Amino acid sequence: MTSQEITHAGTHNRARLCVISSLPVDLVGSETLVRLAAAAPKGSIDPVDHALYRAVKLVFEGDACGAYNGSAQSLLEVESFDPASSQRKYSLAIVRGVKFGGRSRNVAVMRGDLQSVLEASKSSGSDRALALKNAGAHIKLGRRCMGVAIADITDVSQVSSKEVLTTGEFRFQGVVVLGIGDQKCIKSPTRGGYTRIEMWPAALRVQHWLNVALIVAMSVTGYYIMNPFFGPPASEDTGYLMGLIRYIHFISGFAWIALALWRLSLTMFATTRQMQWRSLWPIYGVDDVKNLFGTVKYYLFLSKHGPHYIGHNALQQLTYTSIYVLCIIQILSGLALYGLYDQYNILWVVFSYPVHWIGIPNMRVLHAMIMFFIWVFVIFHVYFAFRADALENHGGISAMINGGVWVPTGTKPIDAPEIE
Ligand code: HEM
Structure with a gap:
């Protein structure tokens, strides 16, 4: 030995x-x-x-x-x-x-x-x-x-x-x-000219599906609060149905806030590029701007190939970051409405303070409007995820379950070292 x-x-x-x-x-x-x-x-x-x-x-x-x-x-x-x-x-x-x-x-x-x-x-x-x-x-x-x-x-x-x-x-x-x-x-495993890259860490995948479940729960219950679309008509005794629906909405809302804090902590402590703070903002230099225009031209069918990324391209990242901002506003407007129930507690007085600026009806409209924006995003997001998977054949859909995408062997993406 x-x-x-x-x-x-x-x-x-x-x-x-x-x-x-x-x-x-x-x-x-x-x-x-x-x-x-x-x-x-x-x-x-x-x-x-x-x-x-x-x-x-x-x-x-x-x-x-x-x-x-x-x-x-x-x-x-x-x-x-x-x-x-x-x-x-x-x-x-x-x-x-x-x-x-x-x-x-x-x-x-x-x-x-x-x-x-x-x-x-x-x-x-x-x-x-x-x-x-x-x-x-x-x-x-x-x-x-x-x-x-x-x-x-x-x-x-x-x-x-x-x-x-x-x-x-x-x-x-x-x-x-x-x-x-x-x-x-x-x-890394290779197959038919493709190499498998571990793209999405387990924590991010778990967060993604928890987001899906909570957004569905909050959308159904939130829409119900706005417009009770099932159950007995208001002229009859509805029992505690609305109370139950609101209760589910608030529990899901606070679970969503916990999820947001978890995501925030990951941006600071994560060791993978696509989960760090920096990845939320994609433009740092002239090359990034050129690549952004390259992607726009590709999406508008003005060029045959766009810049190749294995993670999000700059346009995608800007969209996702805007959605994060929208979700933060949704949390804050939700907390502002929730804070109205307890004006003896200084914390809730602070959270609901913006209601003084725009009034309760406008705060409710804002909260509901953001829900519709989130729905529009979800529809485009699902469409583009399936489209990209079909065109690039990279297993993008299953990647949100098993974490890995398949990238053509030998390519050099803009956001990663050469794929071997
Ligand atoms: C994807 C996230 C969310 C969606 C889609 C959503 C949707 C909605 C909708 C459509 C309403 C009805 C608006 C109205 O006409 O009054 C509502 C009400 C409300 N939401 Fe949310 N919401 C979300 C997140 C949150 C969060 C994070 C909180 C914070 C805890 C929250 C707290 C509330 C409160 C307090 C109300 C008012 C309930 C009432 O007036 O009885 N929401 N939500």
Whole structure:
């Protein structure tokens, strides 16, 4: 048994350092990220290199066994290598023939301590925040996070790894997480030219369906409060029917407020891009505006292809964010009406204060109007969800149940690294 293998006392299970996860943020996909991280010289005795090597072998050759020898076909060809030192906590290597973005490139690879790699390379604010948040979650579990950055090199023969720092800018590519366990394959499932991407985390899916149930409950009961469409006519004894309907409306309303607070907490603590604060507002630069116009042109049939996103495109995101705003107004107007029942409590006095501005009838009309807007949104939302699933064949509908969408292998979406 070698030093990197740890045996659990009393069992025969052998647990050793292995790659737990590959978290790309920029250009390269998760498999290429591990391959770049494995850019080590032949004969390395570092257990981290062994772990990376096994992960690469499992992805590309379907085999994680065997000792490290640095010469398997699936490993990148390391031209020169400069190890990390106590002053510089990352190594530098020059590798040939890395395939991404539809072509083969020669690149300098910087890999090592996450913080040091982040400091020595360029990355967007959101990529950096995402990498640190994800790494933080793994570090809490006692795992080790390696940062990887790359820089393009035009002529490999002219450059040694010692000069690499001056040849161009390094771009941060992501984090490879190592920990004790069994090496599992980090490769995403592929089928018929499509790769499955884990898109919607379980929390978001649960919230989506709770929203559906609560919006239906509040719409039926709310509409009934406005216009009692079943039960005995008002001229007869209706018993406690309206009281029951209002009770269901209020219980659902407060459950909806709890759901909104849960969603709010996720925007702050989530480690997935599509659940964070930033994702609610899609326009940060000129490129985002250009892509927004590209999407509008595509939707108006003025161009054949629109910009490709795996999450929401800017137009979709703006619509969803507007709906969130509308839902917040709906909650506030509901609370304003509810607060009228108890004007001895300072909290309800505050919540119902806007009623002084527009009056009770207008507040009720506002609350009812927003319900109709929500209905219109739901109709379009369901139509577009089925339309997109039928046209793109990406399993978007089932993704809200099982979390995964199917994306054509080899595409480079605007909002995610390459799909491998
Ligand atoms: C999707 C969300 C919601 C929908 C579709 C909805 C719909 C409605 C509708 C149509 C009415 C009748 C308006 C009228 O003519 O008086 C109503 C009344 C009301 N809603 Fe909502 N509502 C929603 C959320 C909420 C929330 C979050 C609260 C807060 C607890 C709330 C509290 C109330 C109150 C207090 C009334 C007045 C009941 C009454 O006058 O007896 N609603 N709602």
